Amino acid sequence: MSSKAIPTYLPAGLPIPIAEPDGLSAPYWAGLRENRLLVQRCSHCNTWQFGPEWICHRCHAFDPQWTEVEPRGRIFSWERVWHPSHVALAQHGPYLAILVEIPQADGVRMVGNLLGDPLQNVAIGTHVEGVFEHHAEFDPAYSLLQWRVHGP
Amino acid sequence: MVRAQAERTLRGRVAVIGIGETDYFRHGASPDPEFKLALKAILAACADAGLDPRDIDGFASYSEDRSDASRLAAALGTRRLRAATMQWGGGGGGCCAAVANAASSIVAGLADCVVVFRSLAQGQYGRFGQTTGIDTISGEKAYLMPYGVLAPPQRFAMRVRRYMHEHGVRQDAMRAIALASYHHAQANPRAVMHGKPLDEAKYDASRWIAEPFHLYDCCMENDGAAALVLVPAERAGEFRHKPVYVLGAAVGSGYRTAAMPHNSPLYASASFDTVAPDLYRMAGLGPSDVGVVQCYENFTGGVVMALAEHGFFKPGEANDFLTVENLTAPSGRLPLNTSGGNLAECYMHGFELVLEAVRQVRGTSTSQVQRNDVAMVIGGPMVTPVSNLLLGSEASL
Numbered sequence: 001m002s003s004k005a006i007p008t009y010l011p012a013g014l015p016i017p018i019a020e021p022d023g024l025s026a027p028y029w030a031g032l033r034e035n036r037l038l039v040q041r042c043s044h045c046n047t048w049q050f051g052p053e054w055i056c057h058r059c060h061a062f063d064p065q066w067t068e069v070e071p072r073g074r075i076f077s078w079e080r081v082w083h084p085s086h087v088a089l090a091q092h093g094p095y096l097a098i099l100v101e102i103p104q105a106d107g108v109r110m111v112g113n114l115l116g117d118p119l120q121n122v123a124i125g126t127h128v129e130g131v132f133e134h135h136a137e138f139d140p141a142y143s144l145l146q147w148r149v150h151g152p
Numbered sequence: 153m154v155r156a157q158a159e160r161t162l163r164g165r166v167a168v169i170g171i172g173e174t175d176y177f178r179h180g181a182s183p184d185p186e187f188k189l190a191l192k193a194i195l196a197a198c199a200d201a202g203l204d205p206r207d208i209d210g211f212a213s214y215s216e217d218r219s220d221a222s223r224l225a226a227a228l229g230t231r232r233l234r235a236a237t238m239q240w241g242g243g244g245g246g247c248c249a250a251v252a253n254a255a256s257s258i259v260a261g262l263a264d265c266v267v268v269f270r271s272l273a274q275g276q277y278g279r280f281g282q283t284t285g286i287d288t289i290s291g292e293k294a295y296l297m298p299y300g301v302l303a304p305p306q307r308f309a310m311r312v313r314r315y316m317h318e319h320g321v322r323q324d325a326m327r328a329i330a331l332a333s334y335h336h337a338q339a340n341p342r343a344v345m346h347g348k349p350l351d352e353a354k355y356d357a358s359r360w361i362a363e364p365f366h367l368y369d370c371c372m373e374n375d376g377a378a379a380l381v382l383v384p385a386e387r388a389g390e391f392r393h394k395p396v397y398v399l400g401a402a403v404g405s406g407y408r409t410a411a412m413p414h415n416s417p418l419y420a421s422a423s424f425d426t427v428a429p430d431l432y433r434m435a436g437l438g439p440s441d442v443g444v445v446q447c448y449e450n451f452t453g454g455v456v457m458a459l460a461e462h463g464f465f466k467p468g469e470a471n472d473f474l475t476v477e478n479l480t481a482p483s484g485r486l487p488l489n490t491s492g493g494n495l496a497e498c499y500m501h502g503f504e505l506v507l508e509a510v511r512q513v514r515g516t517s518t519s520q521v522q523r524n525d526v527a528m529v530i531g532g533p534m535v536t537p538v539s540n541l542l543l544g545s546e547a548s549l
Protein backbone atom coordinates (compact mmCIF):
# COMPACT_ATOMS: atom_id res chain seq x y z
CA MET A 1 0.00 0.00 0.00
CA SER A 2 1.56 3.31 -1.08
CA SER A 3 1.31 6.51 0.91
CA LYS A 4 -1.85 8.49 0.39
CA ALA A 5 -1.75 11.14 -2.31
CA ILE A 6 -4.77 13.09 -1.10
CA PRO A 7 -5.82 13.56 2.53
CA THR A 8 -9.11 11.95 3.42
CA TYR A 9 -11.68 13.33 5.86
CA LEU A 10 -11.63 10.32 8.17
CA PRO A 11 -8.59 8.21 8.97
CA ALA A 12 -7.95 4.91 7.20
CA GLY A 13 -9.29 1.69 8.65
CA LEU A 14 -13.05 2.11 8.35
CA PRO A 15 -15.02 -0.53 6.45
CA ILE A 16 -14.59 -0.44 2.67
CA PRO A 17 -17.89 -0.09 0.78
CA ILE A 18 -18.52 -2.59 -1.97
CA ALA A 19 -21.56 -3.65 -3.99
CA GLU A 20 -23.69 -6.53 -2.73
CA PRO A 21 -22.92 -9.96 -4.20
CA ASP A 22 -26.02 -9.59 -6.38
CA GLY A 23 -24.62 -6.38 -7.88
CA LEU A 24 -27.56 -4.11 -7.10
CA SER A 25 -25.51 -1.05 -6.17
CA ALA A 26 -22.48 -1.75 -8.43
CA PRO A 27 -23.26 1.14 -10.84
CA TYR A 28 -23.39 3.60 -7.94
CA TRP A 29 -19.97 2.61 -6.57
CA ALA A 30 -18.43 2.44 -10.05
CA GLY A 31 -19.81 5.91 -10.79
CA LEU A 32 -18.17 7.46 -7.75
CA ARG A 33 -14.80 6.12 -8.89
CA GLU A 34 -15.30 8.09 -12.14
CA ASN A 35 -16.38 11.30 -10.38
CA ARG A 36 -20.01 10.68 -11.32
CA LEU A 37 -23.01 10.58 -9.00
CA LEU A 38 -25.56 8.07 -10.27
CA VAL A 39 -29.07 7.79 -8.83
CA GLN A 40 -31.87 5.46 -9.92
CA ARG A 41 -34.67 7.03 -11.93
CA CYS A 42 -37.51 4.97 -13.30
CA SER A 43 -37.73 5.33 -17.08
CA HIS A 44 -41.47 4.51 -16.99
CA CYS A 45 -42.77 6.96 -14.39
CA ASN A 46 -39.72 9.19 -13.73
CA THR A 47 -39.63 8.43 -10.00
CA TRP A 48 -36.22 8.92 -8.35
CA GLN A 49 -35.06 6.62 -5.59
CA PHE A 50 -32.01 6.09 -3.39
CA GLY A 51 -30.78 3.66 -2.08
CA PRO A 52 -31.05 1.36 -4.96
CA GLU A 53 -33.75 -1.27 -5.36
CA TRP A 54 -34.49 -3.81 -8.09
CA ILE A 55 -37.87 -2.22 -8.65
CA CYS A 56 -39.42 1.24 -8.87
CA HIS A 57 -41.40 1.73 -5.66
CA ARG A 58 -44.06 3.76 -7.51
CA CYS A 59 -44.90 1.81 -10.69
CA HIS A 60 -43.08 -1.49 -9.97
CA ALA A 61 -41.11 -1.47 -13.21
CA PHE A 62 -37.92 -3.49 -12.79
CA ASP A 63 -34.35 -2.23 -13.01
CA PRO A 64 -34.72 1.55 -12.65
CA GLN A 65 -32.25 3.39 -14.84
CA TRP A 66 -29.07 4.82 -13.34
CA THR A 67 -29.04 8.55 -14.07
CA GLU A 68 -26.22 11.01 -13.51
CA VAL A 69 -27.03 14.01 -11.33
CA GLU A 70 -24.94 17.00 -10.40
CA PRO A 71 -23.69 16.52 -6.84
CA ARG A 72 -25.35 19.61 -5.39
CA GLY A 73 -27.75 19.71 -2.52
CA ARG A 74 -28.82 21.16 0.80
CA ILE A 75 -28.12 20.03 4.33
CA PHE A 76 -31.23 18.20 5.53
CA SER A 77 -29.77 17.25 8.90
CA TRP A 78 -26.42 16.85 10.61
CA GLU A 79 -24.55 15.52 13.62
CA ARG A 80 -21.21 16.15 15.24
CA VAL A 81 -19.74 12.86 16.43
CA TRP A 82 -17.50 12.84 19.49
CA HIS A 83 -17.56 9.26 20.73
CA PRO A 84 -15.52 6.85 18.58
CA SER A 85 -17.41 3.70 17.64
CA HIS A 86 -14.58 2.11 15.70
CA VAL A 87 -10.93 1.56 16.52
CA ALA A 88 -9.94 3.59 13.46
CA LEU A 89 -11.59 6.66 15.02
CA ALA A 90 -10.19 6.23 18.52
CA GLN A 91 -7.77 9.18 18.36
CA HIS A 92 -9.85 11.18 15.90
CA GLY A 93 -12.69 13.55 16.40
CA PRO A 94 -14.98 15.23 16.58
CA TYR A 95 -16.16 14.95 12.99
CA LEU A 96 -19.23 16.03 11.07
CA ALA A 97 -21.67 13.78 9.28
CA ILE A 98 -24.47 15.37 7.29
CA LEU A 99 -27.57 14.23 5.46
CA VAL A 100 -27.84 15.97 2.08
CA GLU A 101 -31.02 16.23 0.02
CA ILE A 102 -30.60 16.59 -3.71
CA PRO A 103 -33.35 18.73 -5.27
CA GLN A 104 -32.41 17.72 -8.82
CA ALA A 105 -33.24 14.12 -7.90
CA ASP A 106 -36.56 14.94 -6.23
CA GLY A 107 -34.98 15.30 -2.81
CA VAL A 108 -33.35 11.89 -2.44
CA ARG A 109 -30.94 11.98 0.48
CA MET A 110 -27.44 10.68 1.11
CA VAL A 111 -25.06 10.70 4.03
CA GLY A 112 -21.55 12.16 3.83
CA ASN A 113 -19.08 14.23 5.78
CA LEU A 114 -18.97 18.04 5.74
CA LEU A 115 -15.42 19.07 4.88
CA GLY A 116 -13.67 21.78 6.83
CA ASP A 117 -13.45 22.63 10.51
CA PRO A 118 -15.28 19.92 12.48
CA LEU A 119 -16.31 22.57 15.02
CA GLN A 120 -17.87 24.89 12.42
CA ASN A 121 -21.47 25.98 12.82
CA VAL A 122 -23.77 23.85 10.71
CA ALA A 123 -27.21 25.00 9.57
CA ILE A 124 -29.98 22.93 8.06
CA GLY A 125 -30.73 24.27 4.57
CA THR A 126 -27.14 25.25 3.73
CA HIS A 127 -26.20 24.62 0.09
CA VAL A 128 -23.39 22.10 -0.41
CA GLU A 129 -21.53 20.67 -3.38
CA GLY A 130 -20.01 17.24 -3.72
CA VAL A 131 -16.32 16.38 -3.58
CA PHE A 132 -15.25 12.92 -4.73
CA GLU A 133 -12.83 11.35 -2.27
CA HIS A 134 -10.82 8.56 -3.84
CA HIS A 135 -9.24 5.71 -1.93
CA ALA A 136 -7.32 4.24 -4.85
CA GLU A 137 -4.60 2.70 -2.74
CA PHE A 138 -6.98 0.29 -1.02
CA ASP A 139 -7.87 -3.18 -2.15
CA PRO A 140 -10.54 -3.05 -3.32
CA ALA A 141 -10.25 0.59 -4.32
CA TYR A 142 -13.28 2.75 -3.60
CA SER A 143 -14.51 6.34 -3.66
CA LEU A 144 -16.74 8.35 -1.35
CA LEU A 145 -18.84 11.44 -1.95
CA GLN A 146 -18.06 14.23 0.51
CA TRP A 147 -19.56 17.72 0.71
CA ARG A 148 -18.42 21.30 1.20
CA VAL A 149 -20.38 24.47 1.78
CA HIS A 150 -21.26 26.17 -1.50
CA GLY A 151 -22.60 29.71 -1.28
CA PRO A 152 -26.23 30.56 -0.51
CA MET B 153 -69.97 -18.23 8.19
CA VAL B 154 -67.87 -15.08 7.99
CA ARG B 155 -67.42 -13.48 11.39
CA ALA B 156 -67.71 -9.79 12.01
CA GLN B 157 -64.60 -7.65 11.56
CA ALA B 158 -65.10 -6.26 15.07
CA GLU B 159 -64.20 -9.60 16.57
CA ARG B 160 -60.66 -9.42 15.19
CA THR B 161 -59.04 -7.99 18.28
CA LEU B 162 -56.78 -8.95 21.16
CA ARG B 163 -58.73 -6.73 23.53
CA GLY B 164 -59.50 -8.61 26.74
CA ARG B 165 -58.70 -12.01 25.22
CA VAL B 166 -55.34 -12.67 26.88
CA ALA B 167 -53.90 -12.11 30.35
CA VAL B 168 -50.38 -11.76 31.74
CA ILE B 169 -50.22 -14.09 34.73
CA GLY B 170 -46.51 -14.06 35.56
CA ILE B 171 -43.37 -11.98 35.17
CA GLY B 172 -39.79 -12.83 35.97
CA GLU B 173 -36.28 -11.55 35.49
CA THR B 174 -32.70 -12.25 36.43
CA ASP B 175 -30.46 -9.83 38.23
CA TYR B 176 -29.40 -7.10 35.83
CA PHE B 177 -25.69 -6.60 35.17
CA ARG B 178 -23.49 -4.09 33.40
CA HIS B 179 -22.61 -5.36 29.93
CA GLY B 180 -20.17 -8.22 30.05
CA ALA B 181 -20.63 -8.66 33.81
CA SER B 182 -23.11 -11.55 33.89
CA PRO B 183 -21.67 -14.66 35.54
CA ASP B 184 -24.11 -16.73 33.49
CA PRO B 185 -24.21 -17.29 29.74
CA GLU B 186 -27.14 -15.94 27.76
CA PHE B 187 -29.11 -19.20 27.43
CA LYS B 188 -28.89 -19.83 31.17
CA LEU B 189 -30.17 -16.30 31.80
CA ALA B 190 -33.17 -17.03 29.57
CA LEU B 191 -33.96 -20.18 31.55
CA LYS B 192 -33.70 -18.34 34.85
CA ALA B 193 -36.07 -15.57 33.73
CA ILE B 194 -38.59 -18.05 32.33
CA LEU B 195 -38.58 -20.14 35.52
CA ALA B 196 -38.96 -16.97 37.59
CA ALA B 197 -42.00 -15.92 35.53
CA CYS B 198 -43.55 -19.39 35.99
CA ALA B 199 -42.88 -19.27 39.75
CA ASP B 200 -44.46 -15.82 39.92
CA ALA B 201 -47.57 -17.18 38.22
CA GLY B 202 -47.70 -20.43 40.16
CA LEU B 203 -47.41 -22.36 36.90
CA ASP B 204 -45.62 -25.63 36.14
CA PRO B 205 -42.97 -24.64 33.55
CA ARG B 206 -43.72 -27.87 31.65
CA ASP B 207 -47.15 -26.42 30.85
CA ILE B 208 -45.66 -23.71 28.66
CA ASP B 209 -46.46 -24.59 25.06
CA GLY B 210 -45.13 -21.57 23.20
CA PHE B 211 -42.17 -19.21 23.07
CA ALA B 212 -42.01 -15.72 21.57
CA SER B 213 -39.11 -13.30 21.27
CA TYR B 214 -37.65 -10.62 19.00
CA SER B 215 -34.47 -8.94 17.79
CA GLU B 216 -33.03 -12.29 16.69
CA ASP B 217 -32.87 -13.63 20.21
CA ARG B 218 -30.33 -16.42 20.24
CA SER B 219 -32.11 -18.68 22.75
CA ASP B 220 -33.86 -21.00 20.34
CA ALA B 221 -37.41 -22.06 21.21
CA SER B 222 -36.84 -25.75 20.56
CA ARG B 223 -33.74 -25.82 22.73
CA LEU B 224 -35.63 -24.05 25.51
CA ALA B 225 -38.46 -26.56 25.19
CA ALA B 226 -36.04 -29.48 25.48
CA ALA B 227 -34.24 -27.93 28.43
CA LEU B 228 -37.46 -27.19 30.29
CA GLY B 229 -39.10 -30.53 29.58
CA THR B 230 -41.90 -28.83 27.71
CA ARG B 231 -44.55 -31.49 27.15
CA ARG B 232 -45.57 -30.20 23.75
CA LEU B 233 -44.33 -27.20 21.79
CA ARG B 234 -47.09 -25.48 19.85
CA ALA B 235 -45.92 -21.96 19.03
CA ALA B 236 -42.46 -20.55 18.28
CA THR B 237 -42.54 -16.99 16.97
CA MET B 238 -39.79 -14.46 16.35
CA GLN B 239 -40.50 -10.86 15.43
CA TRP B 240 -38.47 -9.54 12.50
CA GLY B 241 -36.34 -6.45 13.03
CA GLY B 242 -33.50 -5.44 15.29
CA GLY B 243 -33.29 -3.32 18.39
CA GLY B 244 -36.26 -2.91 20.67
CA GLY B 245 -38.86 -2.46 17.95
CA GLY B 246 -40.21 -5.91 18.70
CA CYS B 247 -40.55 -5.75 22.48
CA CYS B 248 -44.32 -5.28 22.26
CA ALA B 249 -44.70 -7.19 18.99
CA ALA B 250 -43.40 -10.34 20.68
CA VAL B 251 -46.22 -10.03 23.22
CA ALA B 252 -48.69 -9.43 20.38
CA ASN B 253 -47.44 -12.50 18.52
CA ALA B 254 -47.78 -14.63 21.64
CA ALA B 255 -51.25 -13.25 22.32
CA SER B 256 -52.24 -13.89 18.71
CA SER B 257 -51.11 -17.50 18.98
CA ILE B 258 -53.37 -17.92 21.99
CA VAL B 259 -56.39 -16.13 20.52
CA ALA B 260 -56.07 -18.12 17.31
CA GLY B 261 -56.06 -21.37 19.24
CA LEU B 262 -52.52 -22.37 18.35
CA ALA B 263 -51.27 -22.37 21.93
CA ASP B 264 -52.53 -22.04 25.51
CA CYS B 265 -49.64 -20.77 27.57
CA VAL B 266 -46.92 -18.75 25.88
CA VAL B 267 -43.81 -17.28 27.45
CA VAL B 268 -42.39 -14.08 25.96
CA PHE B 269 -38.78 -13.31 26.75
CA ARG B 270 -35.57 -11.51 25.88
CA SER B 271 -32.12 -12.56 27.00
CA LEU B 272 -28.87 -10.66 26.52
CA ALA B 273 -25.28 -11.36 27.52
CA GLN B 274 -23.16 -8.94 25.59
CA GLY B 275 -20.01 -10.14 27.28
CA GLN B 276 -20.61 -13.40 25.50
CA TYR B 277 -21.58 -12.00 22.10
CA GLY B 278 -20.10 -8.50 21.74
CA ARG B 279 -21.58 -5.05 22.11
CA PHE B 280 -24.13 -3.15 20.08
CA GLY B 281 -22.33 0.17 20.36
CA GLN B 282 -19.01 -0.93 18.92
CA THR B 283 -17.98 -2.22 15.55
CA THR B 284 -14.59 -3.63 14.71
CA GLY B 285 -12.87 -5.94 12.33
CA ILE B 286 -15.02 -5.43 9.24
CA ASP B 287 -13.00 -5.19 6.05
CA THR B 288 -15.71 -4.67 3.46
CA ILE B 289 -19.35 -3.70 3.81
CA SER B 290 -22.31 -3.55 1.44
CA GLY B 291 -25.99 -2.65 1.47
CA GLU B 292 -27.29 0.10 3.74
CA LYS B 293 -24.19 0.15 5.93
CA ALA B 294 -21.98 0.89 2.92
CA TYR B 295 -23.68 4.29 2.57
CA LEU B 296 -23.07 5.10 6.25
CA MET B 297 -20.08 3.38 7.84
CA PRO B 298 -17.29 4.80 5.64
CA TYR B 299 -18.53 8.25 6.74
CA GLY B 300 -18.21 7.35 10.41
CA VAL B 301 -21.93 6.66 10.87
CA LEU B 302 -21.48 3.27 12.47
CA ALA B 303 -23.18 2.71 15.80
CA PRO B 304 -26.77 3.44 16.87
CA PRO B 305 -26.15 6.94 18.34
CA GLN B 306 -24.71 8.09 15.04
CA ARG B 307 -27.49 6.47 13.05
CA PHE B 308 -30.22 8.27 15.01
CA ALA B 309 -28.76 11.66 15.98
CA MET B 310 -29.50 13.19 12.57
CA ARG B 311 -33.08 12.05 12.77
CA VAL B 312 -33.56 13.71 16.13
CA ARG B 313 -31.72 16.87 14.99
CA ARG B 314 -34.15 17.17 12.09
CA TYR B 315 -37.14 16.73 14.42
CA MET B 316 -35.80 19.39 16.79
CA HIS B 317 -35.37 21.71 13.80
CA GLU B 318 -38.86 21.12 12.44
CA HIS B 319 -40.66 21.54 15.76
CA GLY B 320 -38.44 23.81 17.83
CA VAL B 321 -37.71 21.11 20.42
CA ARG B 322 -34.98 22.12 22.87
CA GLN B 323 -32.34 20.03 24.60
CA ASP B 324 -34.22 20.60 27.89
CA ALA B 325 -37.03 18.32 26.72
CA MET B 326 -34.60 15.45 26.23
CA ARG B 327 -32.91 16.22 29.52
CA ALA B 328 -36.25 15.94 31.36
CA ILE B 329 -36.70 12.40 30.02
CA ALA B 330 -33.27 11.37 31.27
CA LEU B 331 -33.86 12.97 34.66
CA ALA B 332 -37.24 11.26 35.09
CA SER B 333 -35.73 7.86 34.31
CA TYR B 334 -32.89 8.34 36.79
CA HIS B 335 -35.32 9.69 39.39
CA HIS B 336 -37.38 6.51 39.18
CA ALA B 337 -34.28 4.29 39.23
CA GLN B 338 -33.34 5.68 42.64
CA ALA B 339 -36.47 4.03 44.09
CA ASN B 340 -35.80 0.73 42.28
CA PRO B 341 -33.20 -1.53 43.88
CA ARG B 342 -33.10 -3.72 40.74
CA ALA B 343 -31.88 -0.76 38.68
CA VAL B 344 -28.28 -0.76 37.52
CA MET B 345 -28.19 3.00 38.20
CA HIS B 346 -29.79 2.69 41.65
CA GLY B 347 -27.80 4.90 43.99
CA LYS B 348 -26.43 6.99 41.12
CA PRO B 349 -28.73 10.01 40.82
CA LEU B 350 -28.64 12.46 37.94
CA ASP B 351 -29.31 16.20 38.08
CA GLU B 352 -29.43 18.99 35.51
CA ALA B 353 -25.85 20.09 36.08
CA LYS B 354 -24.50 16.56 35.72
CA TYR B 355 -26.47 16.06 32.52
CA ASP B 356 -25.33 19.37 31.04
CA ALA B 357 -21.70 18.69 31.93
CA SER B 358 -21.68 15.17 30.52
CA ARG B 359 -19.77 14.54 27.33
CA TRP B 360 -21.34 14.55 23.90
CA ILE B 361 -21.71 11.17 22.23
CA ALA B 362 -23.10 12.54 18.98
CA GLU B 363 -24.75 15.95 19.10
CA PRO B 364 -27.58 16.36 20.08
CA PHE B 365 -27.05 13.32 22.35
CA HIS B 366 -25.23 13.72 25.62
CA LEU B 367 -24.03 10.58 27.40
CA TYR B 368 -27.24 10.50 29.43
CA ASP B 369 -29.45 10.60 26.33
CA CYS B 370 -28.19 7.15 25.35
CA CYS B 371 -29.36 3.80 26.69
CA MET B 372 -27.08 1.54 28.66
CA GLU B 373 -25.92 -1.87 27.52
CA ASN B 374 -26.60 -4.67 29.97
CA ASP B 375 -26.73 -8.39 30.56
CA GLY B 376 -29.77 -10.17 31.91
CA ALA B 377 -33.07 -11.70 30.92
CA ALA B 378 -36.76 -10.98 31.43
CA ALA B 379 -39.88 -13.01 30.69
CA LEU B 380 -43.64 -12.97 31.02
CA VAL B 381 -46.33 -15.61 30.68
CA LEU B 382 -49.62 -15.22 28.80
CA VAL B 383 -52.74 -17.39 28.99
CA PRO B 384 -56.28 -17.05 27.57
CA ALA B 385 -58.39 -14.58 29.57
CA GLU B 386 -60.78 -17.34 30.66
CA ARG B 387 -57.91 -19.05 32.52
CA ALA B 388 -56.65 -15.85 34.18
CA GLY B 389 -58.25 -16.61 37.54
CA GLU B 390 -56.37 -19.91 38.01
CA PHE B 391 -53.12 -18.21 38.98
CA ARG B 392 -51.57 -16.46 41.94
CA HIS B 393 -51.66 -12.79 40.94
CA LYS B 394 -54.25 -10.32 39.83
CA PRO B 395 -54.30 -10.74 36.03
CA VAL B 396 -53.20 -7.97 33.69
CA TYR B 397 -55.06 -7.93 30.38
CA VAL B 398 -53.88 -7.06 26.90
CA LEU B 399 -56.13 -4.20 25.76
CA GLY B 400 -54.45 -3.69 22.42
CA ALA B 401 -51.26 -4.06 20.44
CA ALA B 402 -49.96 -2.86 17.11
CA VAL B 403 -46.89 -3.51 15.00
CA GLY B 404 -45.37 -2.06 11.85
CA SER B 405 -44.44 1.26 10.33
CA GLY B 406 -45.66 3.69 7.70
CA TYR B 407 -44.97 4.40 4.04
CA ARG B 408 -41.42 3.38 3.03
CA THR B 409 -40.02 3.81 6.53
CA ALA B 410 -37.23 1.37 5.66
CA ALA B 411 -36.08 3.34 2.59
CA MET B 412 -32.32 3.41 3.00
CA PRO B 413 -30.09 5.23 3.71
CA HIS B 414 -32.09 7.81 5.68
CA ASN B 415 -34.59 8.12 2.81
CA SER B 416 -37.75 7.43 4.77
CA PRO B 417 -40.25 10.01 3.46
CA LEU B 418 -41.29 10.80 7.04
CA TYR B 419 -37.71 11.02 8.29
CA ALA B 420 -38.21 13.13 11.41
CA SER B 421 -40.41 10.51 13.02
CA ALA B 422 -40.38 7.68 15.54
CA SER B 423 -42.22 5.46 12.97
CA PHE B 424 -45.52 5.41 14.90
CA ASP B 425 -47.53 7.50 12.42
CA THR B 426 -49.67 4.50 11.44
CA VAL B 427 -48.98 2.24 14.43
CA ALA B 428 -50.26 4.53 17.21
CA PRO B 429 -53.75 4.94 15.66
CA ASP B 430 -53.96 1.16 15.21
CA LEU B 431 -53.25 0.63 18.90
CA TYR B 432 -55.91 3.08 20.08
CA ARG B 433 -58.44 1.63 17.63
CA MET B 434 -57.98 -1.91 18.93
CA ALA B 435 -58.10 -0.85 22.57
CA GLY B 436 -61.01 1.55 22.09
CA LEU B 437 -59.04 4.09 24.11
CA GLY B 438 -57.28 7.40 23.58
CA PRO B 439 -54.26 9.13 25.06
CA SER B 440 -56.28 10.67 27.89
CA ASP B 441 -57.14 7.17 29.17
CA VAL B 442 -53.48 6.24 29.65
CA GLY B 443 -52.17 6.69 33.17
CA VAL B 444 -48.55 5.67 32.78
CA VAL B 445 -46.17 5.09 29.86
CA GLN B 446 -43.07 2.96 29.50
CA CYS B 447 -41.32 4.17 26.35
CA TYR B 448 -38.25 2.50 24.87
CA GLU B 449 -35.31 4.85 24.95
CA ASN B 450 -32.55 3.95 22.60
CA PHE B 451 -32.14 7.73 22.82
CA THR B 452 -34.22 10.35 24.60
CA GLY B 453 -34.97 12.09 21.31
CA GLY B 454 -36.91 9.05 20.12
CA VAL B 455 -39.08 9.27 23.22
CA VAL B 456 -40.02 12.87 22.39
CA MET B 457 -41.15 11.81 18.93
CA ALA B 458 -42.92 8.64 20.08
CA LEU B 459 -44.94 10.36 22.82
CA ALA B 460 -46.03 13.06 20.38
CA GLU B 461 -47.02 10.45 17.80
CA HIS B 462 -49.17 8.75 20.44
CA GLY B 463 -51.03 12.02 20.94
CA PHE B 464 -49.88 12.99 24.43
CA PHE B 465 -48.91 16.44 23.13
CA LYS B 466 -48.36 18.14 19.80
CA PRO B 467 -44.73 18.28 18.64
CA GLY B 468 -44.70 22.06 19.12
CA GLU B 469 -45.75 21.58 22.75
CA ALA B 470 -42.87 19.21 23.61
CA ASN B 471 -40.87 21.81 25.54
CA ASP B 472 -43.83 22.63 27.80
CA PHE B 473 -45.04 19.07 28.31
CA LEU B 474 -41.71 17.33 28.87
CA THR B 475 -40.75 18.45 32.36
CA VAL B 476 -39.52 16.32 35.24
CA GLU B 477 -42.62 17.21 37.24
CA ASN B 478 -44.95 16.00 34.49
CA LEU B 479 -43.01 12.79 33.89
CA THR B 480 -42.62 11.45 37.43
CA ALA B 481 -44.69 9.19 39.66
CA PRO B 482 -46.98 9.20 41.52
CA SER B 483 -49.01 12.04 40.09
CA GLY B 484 -47.28 13.70 37.15
CA ARG B 485 -49.39 14.33 34.05
CA LEU B 486 -47.74 11.35 32.34
CA PRO B 487 -45.35 9.34 34.53
CA LEU B 488 -42.71 7.86 32.23
CA ASN B 489 -40.34 4.90 32.59
CA THR B 490 -41.15 4.35 36.22
CA SER B 491 -38.57 1.59 36.76
CA GLY B 492 -35.77 3.64 35.23
CA GLY B 493 -36.09 2.05 31.79
CA ASN B 494 -33.30 1.49 29.32
CA LEU B 495 -31.45 4.55 30.59
CA ALA B 496 -31.25 3.68 34.27
CA GLU B 497 -32.89 0.36 35.21
CA CYS B 498 -31.51 -2.02 32.63
CA TYR B 499 -31.22 -2.29 28.89
CA MET B 500 -33.08 -5.53 28.32
CA HIS B 501 -33.97 -4.41 24.80
CA GLY B 502 -37.12 -2.85 26.24
CA PHE B 503 -38.54 -6.02 27.72
CA GLU B 504 -37.99 -4.61 31.21
CA LEU B 505 -40.47 -1.90 30.18
CA VAL B 506 -43.17 -4.50 29.51
CA LEU B 507 -42.60 -6.02 32.95
CA GLU B 508 -42.82 -2.59 34.57
CA ALA B 509 -46.15 -1.92 32.84
CA VAL B 510 -47.44 -5.18 34.36
CA ARG B 511 -46.21 -4.09 37.80
CA GLN B 512 -47.97 -0.75 37.45
CA VAL B 513 -51.31 -2.39 36.66
CA ARG B 514 -50.78 -4.86 39.50
CA GLY B 515 -49.92 -1.97 41.82
CA THR B 516 -46.47 -3.31 42.73
CA SER B 517 -44.08 -0.82 41.11
CA THR B 518 -41.36 0.82 43.17
CA SER B 519 -42.66 4.11 41.74
CA GLN B 520 -46.36 3.35 41.71
CA VAL B 521 -48.59 5.82 39.87
CA GLN B 522 -52.06 6.84 40.99
CA ARG B 523 -53.77 6.21 37.63
CA ASN B 524 -52.70 2.63 37.00
CA ASP B 525 -55.64 0.92 35.30
CA VAL B 526 -54.23 1.49 31.81
CA ALA B 527 -50.49 1.31 31.08
CA MET B 528 -48.82 1.80 27.72
CA VAL B 529 -45.58 0.36 26.40
CA ILE B 530 -43.89 1.83 23.31
CA GLY B 531 -41.17 -0.22 21.61
CA GLY B 532 -38.31 0.93 19.44
CA PRO B 533 -38.77 4.54 18.38
CA MET B 534 -37.14 5.33 15.01
CA VAL B 535 -36.60 1.72 13.88
CA THR B 536 -38.88 -0.41 11.71
CA PRO B 537 -40.98 -2.30 12.51
CA VAL B 538 -41.94 -0.67 15.80
CA SER B 539 -44.60 -1.94 18.18
CA ASN B 540 -46.73 -0.86 21.11
CA LEU B 541 -49.00 -2.32 23.73
CA LEU B 542 -51.77 -1.31 26.11
CA LEU B 543 -52.23 -3.33 29.27
CA GLY B 544 -55.04 -2.92 31.76
CA SER B 545 -56.69 -4.18 34.88
CA GLU B 546 -59.99 -6.04 34.97
CA ALA B 547 -61.68 -2.69 35.66
CA SER B 548 -60.42 -1.35 32.32
CA LEU B 549 -62.12 -4.07 30.26
Ligand SMILES: [Zn+2]
Nearest residue numbers: 042045056059
Ligand atom coordinates in the same frame (compact mmCIF):
# COMPACT_ATOMS: atom_id res chain seq x y z
ZN1 LIG C 1 -41.68 3.80 -11.95
